[in-house]
Amino acid sequence: MMLEPAQCAGDAPRTAPEQGTPEESSSAVTPGTPRTAYPTTDPEQATRLPAPAPDARRRSERDQWLRRRRLERQLHDGAALRISALTLQLGLFRHRVPDAEPDLHASIESLQDELHAVLQELRDVAGKIYPPLLDEAGLGPALREAADRIETPLRIDAPADRFGPAAEGAAYFAIIECLAAIDAAACEPVTQKPGAQEPEAHETATGPVEVLVRRDTDEQDGGVLAVELTGVDVRHAEPMLDQVRRLGGTIDVAGGPGSGTITARIPCE
Amino acid sequence: MRVALAEDGALFREGLLMLLQAAGHEVVGCTADGDALVELLASQPADVAILDIRMPPEPDGGLVTAERLRAAHPDMGLLFLSHYAESHYLMRILRIGTDSIGYRLKEKVGSVDVLTDTLDRIGSGEIVIEPVLAKRLVERPRGDKKGVVATLSERELDVLRLMAEGRSNNGIAAQLFVTPKAVEKHIANIFGKLNLHADTAEHHRRVLAVLTYLRSQRDGD
Numbered sequence: 001m002m003l004e005p006a007q008c009a010g011d012a013p014r015t016a017p018e019q020g021t022p023e024e025s026s027s028a029v030t031p032g033t034p035r036t037a038y039p040t041t042d043p044e045q046a047t048r049l050p051a052p053a054p055d056a057r058r059r060s061e062r063d064q065w066l067r068r069r070r071l072e073r074q075l076h077d078g079a080a081l082r083i084s085a086l087t088l089q090l091g092l093f094r095h096r097v098p099d100a101e102p103d104l105h106a107s108i109e110s111l112q113d114e115l116h117a118v119l120q121e122l123r124d125v126a127g128k129i130y131p132p133l134l135d136e137a138g139l140g141p142a143l144r145e146a147a148d149r150i151e152t153p154l155r156i157d158a159p160a161d162r163f164g165p166a167a168e169g170a171a172y173f174a175i176i177e178c179l180a181a182i183d184a185a186a187c188e189p190v191t192q193k194p195g196a197q198e199p200e201a202h203e204t205a206t207g208p209v210e211v212l213v214r215r216d217t218d219e220q221d222g223g224v225l226a227v228e229l230t231g232v233d234v235r236h237a238e239p240m241l242d243q244v245r246r247l248g249g250t251i252d253v254a255g256g257p258g259s260g261t262i263t264a265r266i267p268c269e
Numbered sequence: 270m271r272v273a274l275a276e277d278g279a280l281f282r283e284g285l286l287m288l289l290q291a292a293g294h295e296v297v298g299c300t301a302d303g304d305a306l307v308e309l310l311a312s313q314p315a316d317v318a319i320l321d322i323r324m325p326p327e328p329d330g331g332l333v334t335a336e337r338l339r340a341a342h343p344d345m346g347l348l349f350l351s352h353y354a355e356s357h358y359l360m361r362i363l364r365i366g367t368d369s370i371g372y373r374l375k376e377k378v379g380s381v382d383v384l385t386d387t388l389d390r391i392g393s394g395e396i397v398i399e400p401v402l403a404k405r406l407v408e409r410p411r412g413d414k415k416g417v418v419a420t421l422s423e424r425e426l427d428v429l430r431l432m433a434e435g436r437s438n439n440g441i442a443a444q445l446f447v448t449p450k451a452v453e454k455h456i457a458n459i460f461g462k463l464n465l466h467a468d469t470a471e472h473h474r475r476v477l478a479v480l481t482y483l484r485s486q487r488d489g490d
Contacts, residue, residue, distance in 0.1 A: 080352050081278040087379035088284030095291050095381045116376050136328050141357040148409050
């Protein structure tokens, strides 16, 4: 569900749904229909285009991640910068308005506050397209920053290595979606033990989720980005699979449904 | 104040230049990248250098430029402006220096008063931290620190937030309309509750102690 903002933010939308669907059985209709609809009037004669080879599918999935990263940069260098510059111009304007106009001063200030709110929303969207910190500093810093917004306590162990924008993007959103699912599940039942009274007691009961990022070497490829989540309900692995399989990745689960380990492996380019 | 600035976005650079001039500051240099600024400041004195974080020579060229400027001109203040206020960058900035240094959101310096206040504080040696970020650090305590921060009174939380912004006792007192003496008392209580050593009398060491405390709850860097 985190993917949606990217699909409505720019040039991604037309291709993104097509990327997702070919996996399913109904998929081949989607790419085939628009092209063949015009030359022939007989629906019987529609030619179904062959499904792309796995390699081609993976390549276009990587392109999607590059496109998402470009979109984030475009927001930063374009709209965001313009709006920031606008706040400076308003500041200059306010400075030129005589002090005898306090109402005007207040109006200009509230306009500036409004622009700050607009920028906060843009930052939020940018973070869902491709977190700038992920682009600039990698999985470790991006996950630590995201830990701020997640209730479940995390322990993150990530190397400074980089794994490429596609593998990092898929891993990041897979982890975030899994943690969001854990957060949501933790909010639902209030089946606290009788002894627990503090909110933190709940967390100690859950225990921190350990996030371990490492590079698994693979002989054929450049390497595999492996992410291990320990201390999680393995039922939350399902949404992660969607993220990683499009890049040819895999998910392994171990341990019981209560507290187990989810390991995602994503080949790097 | 003599100010130099480097920012690769022309629109923002021009806007900032005009606002600085309107505020009565002398802009001694205005460049589109960090290397040009370093070169310019080799011969031109300035009190504070204003740097965009995400600009050439590298993806985060502002930080590299700042390291070079701090080495060449230890007394020159540094103000980082960015579209993002992230604790990751705050920690990297504080590794470059812990005095006469600041980190603010680009859209939050859009007034003569705020800009001048920010520059004055940096000029007088303070750390200036974007209030939006300071607030986030104080309001989102995690793990075992959550319980401790929850024991602070509302007033103590206000003081903690202003401390995390890098404000001095007098600065905090002015913001909260109380006496510096009252602020000292609140700070002593906060340090007691957070179990921090009270011997960090020196302003920037105290700010660092607070930031490290708030930061350490996030397991890792």
